[in-house]
Amino acid sequence: MADADAVRRQVNLTFALLGSDAPRSAEWIGANVDGYEGRSPDALHVVIKRDVDELRAMWVPIHFTDGQVRLNKEHYTLEPVELTEAEASVIGLAVDLAQGANLGALARSGWTKLAASGATRTFDGPPIAAVSNDITRLDPETLRRLLLGVRQRARLSFTYQRGPGAEAQRRTIDPWGIVPLNNRAYLVGWDVDRAAERVFRVSRIENVAKIAADDFHPPTGDLQEIVEKQLRGAVVDAQITVANGAGDELAARGTRDGNVIRLEGAERDWLVRTVASLAADVRAIEPADVRADVIALLKRAAGEEEA
Incomplete structure (x- = not known):
């Protein structure tokens, strides 16, 4: 060498x-x-x-x-390569994966096409490999087949584990892309059996196989927006009173009037977790059911720490 x-x-x-x-x-x-x-x-x-x-x-x-x-x-010079936005995002993901030891070879393989096209990644967040255990532990062959399905617009079948203890399901999808959100990565596409757009956490996908099909369903909208909509839980209007000017995370999604922060249409789960993390500086929570959820979350956390 x-x-x-x-x-x-x-x-x-x-x-x-x-x-x-x-x-x-x-x-x-x-x-x-x-x-x-x-x-x-x-x-x-x-x-x-x-x-x-x-x-x-x-x-x-x-x-x-x-x-x-x-x-x-x-x-010597590579032929110019034209990439769609979706393809550029896929290659951007592969480049991000270079930091994962078991996926380095796959990630580096994306550099050639990326360099030839001059395309850039469209992700707004930090590199996935730096923040998401989903990606760094994903089986390279699983990822390769998912990315290939996206690029070739090929229908895929795979086993999906919805959560710990849940029975694995076989799903059939027309894949549109892999999207990062909240330090996780999701496959978004058209669920053929349910005739609707669906989102799947990639770390729970196994046994990916290509299926012959002539009726691939194209994307119905912006992939990032689809993922956010699919994963968005119940929303709520709330008013949180804090001390010492705390709660910038809340104010960023609402309006602040002194120590009173008002939020409209906030995702309930996010709101409860965020308010709980600010518990030392929180003085009042409205409505009452949100306050009860925050208290319950804090009690569970205290129980876990004692255990």
Whole structure:
């Protein structure tokens, strides 16, 4: 394997040749390409030949003849690749997965198409691999088949475990994409058996298989919005009174008047969990049923800590 200095020279040499329409002489390389300077003519030729041989072994179409180095750009440059927004998002996901040890090879395979297209990931949140155990523990073959189904617009069948202790179900889906939300990743698509859009947590998917079908259902709307709508629980209007100007998380989704924060159409589960996390600074909670849920959650948490 080439050492770090050799790799640096070879990369510099490749880019120098890509930026030139004509071959470059060994003397020019010695004077202008970082890593080749300070060598005698004979030593320079030896290093250039060795680097060219190693680059050719990596399928770079580079040649060193008669003291001239040239790169066949026609055989080196990738053809332009056009990606849809959904495909760019899928590849963005694969790149994010590079941080997961067991998925590095799959993630790196997305770089070629990504680089050729100039596309960027459309996720607004942080890289999934950095925050979601769903992805970093997902079986690479499962992910590969899901991504392939999305890209090929192919109907898929898979086993889905709704939750701990629940009986596994076989589901048939026209997959539209994989969407990150709240540190988790979800497959969104059309549930053929239920004739409706559905969302599935990817970490609970197994045994993915492709099914022949001629009637693939296209997406019915923005995938992120579909996932948020499907996972959104009951909503509630509430008024939370806090102390010391606390509750920025609540105020960000509502309005603040001093220490009183009002929320309209807030997701109930999120509201209860957020208010509970601010318990030391909360002075009043309306309506009463939300207050009861917060108290119940705090009691359960205290019981778990005591245990």
